[in-house]
Amino acid sequence: MQFFENEIKEYAEFAWSTLDLKIIPTSEQFHEGTKNSITANIQISGQWQGVIAMKIEHDLAQQLAVKMFSIEEKQVTETEINDAVSEMMNIIGGNLKSILPQPNQLSLPMVDLKGTPLHFPFTEQRSQVAFACAGNAFEVTIHQVVADKKTNFQHPVVETS
Amino acid sequence: MQFIEKEIGEYTKNIWKSILSLDVNPAQNGSEDNENNFAVAGCIQITGAWNGTVTMEYPMPLARQVASIMFDLNGGPIENELIQDALGELTNMTGGNIKSLLPEPCFLSLPAVAVTDKAMRIPGSELVSKVMFQCNGENFQVSLLKRVDE
Structure with a gap:
């Protein structure tokens, strides 16, 4: 069992259920690159430090936007997709x-609509849970x-002249 | 003069000198072709009284050189992870110093690094400073983006 694997499943199911969407852990x-994908992450700092990240296929993100903003698929722009993925990440x-x-503390979510694969230096991946929807x-x-x-993970203030 | 351009220049110069013993000099802002050579990009978010992102981007030859010096690899093989860690470290230091100039309280996120042939895009923000540098014949850039209030 991975770190908080059950909780990831529970919270993702909850998030998707708010939009009447059913997800299945798989x-x-x-697979990055097979379809357009979007990457998102949100950071936690304090007594526990790390990153929660998500990769999501573009079509699914579009579906989230349709449901979340009660709009037609053709009305969905990058703004709605960005907001929908941000909200799920949140x-x-x-x-x-x-x-x-x-x-x-929780940071604001960050979304990359181009799906650039991000790496988080100084961290180790503790869990990876995939879903189908x-x-x-x-x-x-x-x-x-x-x-x-x-x-050397310090950021001393360097004097300017 | 762009927003805190002088300070970005001085912090970057001092960080590269003190951590890597490398001399960097200001360079002219590059052409699009030049920026397309930036194969690795690091970013760190600042949140609080001021919201935005600091990014650092450089080409792969410079990325290898930086990782080699930072981790004492002496010309040996350089794993991608070390290239990412080195850029993460420099982005963190640069972001930490820039943060100290911004309204308090502000919080610095963890750095995130992308090995990509696409320019890094931070939706919902606008570029307030872009400073180009040269180091051992290679260009690199530090940018500051401010979140746009909707």
Whole structure:
């Protein structure tokens, strides 16, 4: 069992259910590049430090926007997709935040509509859970800051003249 | 003069000198072709009284050189992970210093790094400074983007 695997499933199911969408956890890995994908992440800092990240196929993100804003598919722009993915990231991140060591703070979500694969230095991936939803896929991963990888992980203020 | 352009220039120069012993000099803002050579991009978010993102982008030859110096690899093989860690470190230091100039309280996120042939895009923000540098014949850039209030 991976780190908070059950909770990731529970919170993702909850987030999707608010839009009347059913998701199924799957053992198939999310394949980047096969379809247009979108990446998103939200950070938690404080007593627990790390990143919750999500990769989601564009068609599914579009479906989220349709449901969330009660609009037609043809009315969906990048703004609605960005907002819909941000909101889902916020719900999953916010729920995970509440079960991690306190106090901790949640950042604002960050979404990349081009799906640029992001790496999070000084962290290790602790969980990876993939889901299927109406023929599309998405996955949620948790990356925790690892103390021994934080070599020179300081940001001393450098004097300016 | 762009927003805190002088400070970005000085912090970057001092960080690269003190951490990597490399001299960097200001360069002219590059052409699109030049920017397309930036194969690795790092970003770090600042949230609080000021909201935005600091990005650092450079080409792969410089990325290898930076990782090699930072992790004492002495010309040995360089794993992608070390290239990412090195850029994460520099982005973190640059972001931390820029944060100190911004209204308080502000919080710095963890850095995120992309190895990509596409320019990094931060939706919902506008570029307030872009400063180009040159180091050992390679250009790199540091940008500051401010979140646009909707």
